[in-house]
Amino acid sequence: MTLTAQMRDDIVRSVEDGFAAQVEFTGALVGFRSNRGEEHTIQDFIYRALGDRGYARDRFAMDPEAIARHPGGAPWSDTHSEAPIVVGIHRPRAEAGRSLILQSHLDVVPAGPRAMWASDPYVARIEGDWMFGRGAADMKAGAAANIFALDALRRIGLEPASTVYIQSVVEEESTGNGALMTHLRGYQADAVLIPEPEDEMLVRANTGVLWFRVEVSGLPVHVREMGSGTNAIDAAYRLVGALRELEARWNAKKADHPHFADLDHPINLNVGRIEGGDWASSVPCWCAIDCRIAIYPGTDAGAAASEIRDCLAQFSRADPYLSNNPPVVTFDGFHAEGYVLEAGSEAEAVLGRAHEEAIGTPLQSFTTPGYLDTRVYALYDRIPALCYGPISRNIHGFDECVSLSSVQRITTAMALFIAHWCGVKPIDKA
C-alpha cells in the first residue's frame, strides 16, 4: 500500500507518542557499562527487548577463524570481546517491498577519568534537550531508534512489507569484527541504515582505520650513566615523529580523493595511549604506544600497514638506539578500509524524502574521517549503506550527550524511510 498523507501524519504522531518510552529505553542502555568485552548483559537486554516485541531472534558468537580469513577482518587480541551478536528479524507473511538492515553497536569507548565528567558517565542524565552519558550518542540513542521506529509503525497497526533485520553488534569501537560477523553469518538485504550520531546528515564517504601498537625496549641503566643507556620513552617519541611525517605525506595526497580534498586534515594519526618505564631514577627500558591512523577509501589496509611498518623500520635503521633495538609493531585492532556511498542510489533518494518529510530541510551529506561499520555493507554486501543519525556532542569525550529533539526527528525520518523503502501493510494476524 502507498503511504498517504494521513499515514505520514500518523507515523509522525506515533513516534511522538512513543518517545517518552524511547528516552527511557535509551537511558536504560546508557546504564549498562558496555565497555569492550563487557557487552554481554546489554546484548541480553536487547535480545529480551526484541523477544518482547515478537521478533524472531538469532544470537551467535563471532567466529575468529572466519574473521581471520576475510580481508575486512581485524586481528583477534586478548582484549577482543566475546559478547554475542544479536539479530531480531521481522518477516512478513509475503515479501512485498525491499528488505532492510537496521544496525547499531552497543560497545562504548572508555569513559576516562570520572572527575572529568559532570556526572556518572554510566547513569543517563537529562538536562534540557540533552541526554548525557557514555554512549548516549555513540550509539545507544541509535540502537533505541532502530527498535522504536518499528514500534511506531506497529502502534498504528502497520508493519514493514519486507524483511527487516535489527542487528545489534559489538567491537565497532575497536575492530569492526561485529558487523563483519553479520555478513559472514549470511545476512543480506537491499539496504542498510546505521543511525550513528551524524548531526542529521548522511555520510557520503569515510576513511578506513588501522590500529597498531609500537613497543620499544632496550637496556636501562642508572640515570647517572644515562649516556651509555637508552631511554625507551624518548625512542618511542622519536618514532612518533616519524609517524607524523607519514601522516603529513598521506594528508598531502588528499587531492587525489575527491571526497576528502576539502577537509583540512583527513588523515589523523592519534597516539591514544602510552605507557613506559618503572621508576623516575631508572632510565626507562620499555615504552608502548597505541596508535590509530586513517586511510582513504580505496586504500588497501594491508598495503597501508606495510607502509607503516616500512616507515618505522626505515627510521629505526638510522637511529643509533633503535637500530640495535628495533621496535615491535603489532596491528591489533581495526584493519578496515573506507567506503564511498556513490550518489544516485534509490535508497539515498528515499532517505532524502523521509528526511524532508520529518525535518523539512534537504538531506545533506558529508565526509567523516573515522571508522564506520557501514563499510562492511558497502564493501562486502555491496548495498547502499546509509549512515545517518542524531545531533551529538563530545562523542569519545567527557559529558558525551545526544540531542533528544534530534533523536525524535531522526526516529521519525527512520520510520518514514522504513515505510517508503520496505512498504507497509496492516500487521499480520497470528
Next chain:
Amino acid sequence: MTLTAQMRDDIVRSVEDGFAAQVEFTGALVGFRSNRGEEHTIQDFIYRALGDRGYARDRFAMDPEAIARHPGGAPWSDTHSEAPIVVGIHRPRAEAGRSLILQSHLDVVPAGPRAMWASDPYVARIEGDWMFGRGAADMKAGAAANIFALDALRRIGLEPASTVYIQSVVEEESTGNGALMTHLRGYQADAVLIPEPEDEMLVRANTGVLWFRVEVSGLPVHVREMGSGTNAIDAAYRLVGALRELEARWNAKKADHPHFADLDHPINLNVGRIEGGDWASSVPCWCAIDCRIAIYPGTDAGAAASEIRDCLAQFSRADPYLSNNPPVVTFDGFHAEGYVLEAGSEAEAVLGRAHEEAIGTPLQSFTTPGYLDTRVYALYDRIPALCYGPISRNIHGFDECVSLSSVQRITTAMALFIAHWCGVKPIDKA
C-alpha cells in the same frame, strides 16, 4: 693499640675466612624483594642479624613532621615507605679512637620486566666472579660488608676502640629521608662510610637530585575531530622539550662547578615513567610523566624546583593548549642537594691507607652525577662522608651484578679502615 703488620695480615685473612658466609648473607639479602615500601622483612632480618652479634639496637619509624621541617627532607607521598630504620651499636667500655657510622640502604629500585633478566632478579645467582640480582650491588653487598668487616675483627679477637653505628636505612632510591631520619634521631660520629658500588673509588662530589611529576589533562574528543581536541600525550612531550632546554642550560654551567667541569653531561634529566590515555581511537585527555633531574652541589633544592616550575609555566603560557590547561607540577620525591668531599681530611687519608694496604693501588676519587645518602652526613652532620664500594655492573638495570672478588677487597679495606680510624683493642669480656 697500634696495628702491627701481623695484625694487618690477620685482618686480611679473617675477611677471607668469613667471606663464604658473607656471600651467603649477601645472597639472603638479595632474596628479599625489598622494593619501596616492601622493606619491612629485610629490616627485621638485619635487626636480628645485629642482635645475633650482640650489638645494642635501635629501631624506629620515620617522623614525617620532623622530615618536613628539615631543608633536606623530601615530600611525603602515598608511596613513601613505612619500613623502620635499624641501627646496631657497638660501644666499647672506654672510648679510645674516633667514632664511625657505617651506613647502607636496603631498598631497591624495581626490577622491570622479568623477561629482560637472565634469571629471577630476586634470587641471587653466582656466575664466575659475579653475583646477580636486583640490589646485589646497590647495595646489599655493601650492607653485608658493613657487618662482616666488623665480624672479621671480632674473629681475631678485636673490636673497635670507639663507638660504631651500623645504620640500615630505606628510601635511598626515592627521597633520602631514611638517612635524614638517622640525623634527626640524633646520631653523630666523627666520620661515615657508605659502601655504595663505586668501582673501588671514593666519591669526591655528587649532585643533588629532584623528583617531580608533571600532569597534563584536557578535553578529549573523537579522533575524527582531532583538530578541535587536544592531545595530552603530545602536550606532555612538548613540556619534555622545554625541560630538555633547561637541562642544556644547566649543563652549560658545568664550568662553574670544578668537580663537574670535566664530565660530558653532569646534569641528566630522566623521564623515567610515562602514562597517558585510555583508548587508541580517543584523543588522550591525560598524561603524567615522572622525572628526575640533577643539581650541582651548592644549588638550593628549593630554588632549583622554582626554576623547573617557572620553565614549565613559561612554556605553557605560549602554548595554545597548555595555556588553557596548565600542567600540574608536583615535587614528590628527592629534594636533595649535592655535596663535595673536601680533599685533605684525616678520614680520607686513613681510607687511602687502608685501600692501599688491601688493594695495593692508590685510592682514586671521582665525581658521580647521582644521589647519595652521604649528602646527609656531609651537609647536616658536617663530617667526612666517605662513599666507597665494590665494582658493579648494571645497577638500576637488568642483570645487575657485583664483583665478589671486589667485595672481598673492599671488605678488607673497610676492616682495615675501621681498625685505623677507630683503633682496635681486644674484645671486652662481659
